[in-house]
Amino acid sequence: MAVKNTQPISQELVLAALRTVQDPELHKDLVSLNMIRDLKIDGDLVSFIIVLTTPACPLRDTIEQEARQAVTALPGVGVVDIKVDANVPTDGRLSAMLNIPVRNSIAIASGKGGVGKSTVAVNLAVALAQSGARVGLLDADIYGPNVPTMMGLSSPPTLHNKRMVPPERYGVKVISIGFLVPPGQPLIWRGPMLHSVIRQFIGDVEWGELDYLVIDLPPGTGDAQLSLSQSLPLSGGVIVTLPQQVSIDDARRGLEMFRSLDVPVLGVVENMSYLELPDGSRMDIFGTGGGKRLAEESGVPFIGAIPMDPSVPESGDKGNPIIISHPDSVAAQAMLAMAKDIAAKVSVAAYKE
Numbered sequence: 001m002a003v004k005n006t007q008p009i010s011q012e013l014v015l016a017a018l019r020t021v022q023d024p025e026l027h028k029d030l031v032s033l034n035m036i037r038d039l040k041i042d043g044d045l046v047s048f049i050i051v052l053t054t055p056a057c058p059l060r061d062t063i064e065q066e067a068r069q070a071v072t073a074l075p076g077v078g079v080v081d082i083k084v085d086a087n088v089p090t091d092g093r094l095s096a097m098l099n100i101p102v103r104n105s106i107a108i109a110s111g112k113g114g115v116g117k118s119t120v121a122v123n124l125a126v127a128l129a130q131s132g133a134r135v136g137l138l139d140a141d142i143y144g145p146n147v148p149t150m151m152g153l154s155s156p157p158t159l160h161n162k163r164m165v166p167p168e169r170y171g172v173k174v175i176s177i178g179f180l181v182p183p184g185q186p187l188i189w190r191g192p193m194l195h196s197v198i199r200q201f202i203g204d205v206e207w208g209e210l211d212y213l214v215i216d217l218p219p220g221t222g223d224a225q226l227s228l229s230q231s232l233p234l235s236g237g238v239i240v241t242l243p244q245q246v247s248i249d250d251a252r253r254g255l256e257m258f259r260s261l262d263v264p265v266l267g268v269v270e271n272m273s274y275l276e277l278p279d280g281s282r283m284d285i286f287g288t289g290g291g292k293r294l295a296e297e298s299g300v301p302f303i304g305a306i307p308m309d310p311s312v313p314e315s316g317d318k319g320n321p322i323i324i325s326h327p328d329s330v331a332a333q334a335m336l337a338m339a340k341d342i343a344a345k346v347s348v349a350a351y352k353e
């Protein structure tokens with residue numbers, strides 16, 4: 001007689017099973033993390049929602065699969081119906097200091113110019129938006145604003161109650177000084193003006209509720225970085241570098257700048273890592289392994305390597321980021337993986353507080 005199967009399934013038993021499933025990044029079980037919602041039992045049907053900490057969760061499928069296995073293994077369970085949702089945790093310091101509903105802010109920096117900060121920032125923002133997150137992109141490069149072109153936007157923000165309403169593309173709200181000055185005009189800023197522009201871009205813009213505000217910094221380790229970190233608490237900084245030594249040296253300065261401003265460094269992205277040749281072999285144009293070395297030496301995570309791809313500049317100039325124009329390319333796939341990894345790291349940082 002199958003005595004086991006006559007025992008009714010209880011909420012307690014299901015929750016106990018789900019306590020055996022860990023979020024691999026937060027290192028706690030789904031129940032302790034309060035990720036299980038709406039648990040219902042109807043005969044042999046068990047249904048619940050798993051609320052992840054980011055819609056761009058890289059381990060979404062693994063977590064769902066393990067939860068399903070754990071509950072299916074319970075005696076008497078027939079069908080397990082799981083929905084997956086996300087609620088991005090709020091960086092407490094951000095909401096405390098700013099009166100705007102931005103949950104997390106991620107700054108992209110390098111030290112050196114031309115290494116792909118803006119390209120990374122744009123693709124990161126679009127990838128997060130594609131995953132379902134609410135995303136803003138702040139072009140803090142007030143000397144050479146490239147974000148409008150890369151996002152294919154030219155219309156300036158509109159005004160509503162004296163606040164700027166950012167134009168939107170690919171699900172991302174965008175603000176840039178490039179919208180406000182004629183193209184080609186040199187942009188010369190004195191320190192206080194610069195500070196005031198950056199503050200306005202944060203405080204006087206109708207961002208609405210955002211899960212992530214991605215910030216594209218100008219090259220260098222100067223005033224803009226300082227102004228930015230004084231204007232809002234950054235949830236994390238990402239360092240972009242080429243594999244070559246001179247870029248690494250500058251990137252290290254960028255990394256130390258974040259540290260001196262108490263901004264958690266989420267990790268290092270190595271851009272233009274290699275060029276794939278038609279025969280499938282790789283050519284290391286800018287050397288090899290520098291990004292990983294920098295990460296190891298500085299004790300921060302290595303987020304990943306993005307190859308060179310001629311479609312990147314082409315699609316950037318046309319205003320279609322590569323993850324939109326060539327989503328299957330190796331470079332786009334690397335950017336998507338990077339975005340998921342960064343989102344996961346922001347969640348982990350938010351849980352640490």
Ligand SMILES: Nc1ncnc2c1ncn2[C@@H]1O[C@H](COP(=O)(O)OP(=O)(O)OP(=O)(O)O)[C@@H](O)[C@H]1O
Pocket residue numbers: 110112113114115116117118119120141144146217218219271272306307308309310312313314316331
């Ligand atoms: N992976 C890549 N493959 C090929 N070209 C790339 C790649 N990443 C960026 N580029 C190109 O390199 C140039 C510099 O990139 P980008 O403008 O993003 O760098 P940046 O660090 O923001 O520069 P700046 O310091 O001037 O703001 C652009 O023409 C861009 O299209």
Ligand SMILES: [Mg+2]
Pocket residue numbers: 117118119141146216217218
């Ligand atoms: Mg740039």
